[in-house]
Amino acid sequence: MNRINSYLMEKDSLSVEDVEFARIKLEILKKELGKEITGQDEVIRNVLVCLVCQGHVLLEGMPGLAKTLLARSLASALDLDFKRIQFTPDLLPADLVGTVVFNPKTAEFETRKGPVFTGVLLADEINRAPAKVQSALLESMEEKTITIGDKTYKLDRPFLVIATQNPIDQDGTYPLPEAQMDRFFMKVNVSYPALEEEISILDQHGKLNTTNGKIKKTVTSAEILKLSSMLDDVFIEEKIKSYIVRLVRNTRPEERTIPELIPYIRHGASPRASLSILKSSKANALLNGRTYVIPEDVKVSLVEILRHRILLTFEAISEELDVESLIRTVVEATPVP
Numbered sequence: 001m002n003r004i005n006s007y008l009m010e011k012d013s014l015s016v017e018d019v020e021f022a023r024i025k026l027e028i029l030k031k032e033l034g035k036e037i038t039g040q041d042e043v044i045r046n047v048l049v050c051l052v053c054q055g056h057v058l059l060e061g062m063p064g065l066a067k068t069l070l071a072r073s074l075a076s077a078l079d080l081d082f083k084r085i086q087f088t089p090d091l092l093p094a095d096l097v098g099t100v101v102f103n104p105k106t107a108e109f110e111t112r113k114g115p116v117f118t119g120v121l122l123a124d125e126i127n128r129a130p131a132k133v134q135s136a137l138l139e140s141m142e143e144k145t146i147t148i149g150d151k152t153y154k155l156d157r158p159f160l161v162i163a164t165q166n167p168i169d170q171d172g173t174y175p176l177p178e179a180q181m182d183r184f185f186m187k188v189n190v191s192y193p194a195l196e197e198e199i200s201i202l203d204q205h206g207k208l209n210t211t212n213g214k215i216k217k218t219v220t221s222a223e224i225l226k227l228s229s230m231l232d233d234v235f236i237e238e239k240i241k242s243y244i245v246r247l248v249r250n251t252r253p254e255e256r257t258i259p260e261l262i263p264y265i266r267h268g269a270s271p272r273a274s275l276s277i278l279k280s281s282k283a284n285a286l287l288n289g290r291t292y293v294i295p296e297d298v299k300v301s302l303v304e305i306l307r308h309r310i311l312l313t314f315e316a317i318s319e320e321l322d323v324e325s326l327i328r329t330v331v332e333a334t335p336v337p
Helices: 002-010 016-034 041-051 067-078 093-097 133-144 195-210 219-231 238-249 271-287 297-299 302-306 316-319 323-333
Strands: 057-061 082-086 098-103 107-112 120-124 145-148 151-154 160-165 186-190 265-267
Touching: 016 041, 016 219, 016 271, 041 057, 041 067, 041 160, 041 186, 041 219, 041 271, 057 067, 067 082, 067 120, 067 160, 082 323, 093 098, 093 133, 098 120, 098 145, 107 145, 133 145, 133 297, 145 265, 186 302, 219 271, 238 297, 271 302, 302 323
Parallel strands: 057 160, 057 186, 082 120, 120 160
Antiparallel strands: 098 107, 145 151
């Protein structure tokens, strides 16, 4: 703690006012989304972390769990453009990014931008589109630019992709390759609400049908970009950086640091996972009103960041082991600084 205090005194870092600004803005945004989304507090929190970290999120859950409503409500709360595209087997890359068409009236070629040019994009059932379409979307997520014809266009900032997929229905799907899954900052499982929360949804149903514009603009896009820029100034000690790296390295069977996991993990997480954990740790610190990272900030979003980056062996699948239990084993076996 003395090292942290010394750092904060010597460096022109975040002020108490900056951190309180970030905490309040994110709390207001979370509460605003909670007006429409009941029983999904952790999902909302993780989506907000992705937003601040300028990462993208893959939501996996059964139909009817408010995934579309969450994306639409977030766009409304941020006053950002919202586009939804239903991924289907006959979808083409041009349907997503846009194309160049000939205008016979002007005898000139014109660019027609696709739905990817927006603030919040809902890629619904992303695993139902062929690989070419998936690649077009994931390239825009990574590069933040789109090339149409011979022109390259920058995407708006902030730009958030919320992709969804159904964990059960696999007929007619094109599973995302491992390399493309790695581009998602988090994979968040959306589960059923608790009994009391589901009753609350019934109580609110009539109100939702009679209230227009329930979600109000609470945070501007400029303020979100300001929060993102604050991450660079959130202090993290070297021993916590080392903790992050050790957690990620312990998921790799070739490291042989946790012998009991070797038969069950085919491939572990890459350094991109370490970078994502670092960013999420800083965002979680801001959410909790701190200028510095503690180990709990590292752990809170760890499963969501790692679950789609660890590949299981056939032995693990045959024994019905899930990746979450293996991640918990990694956390328990890695000493906390």
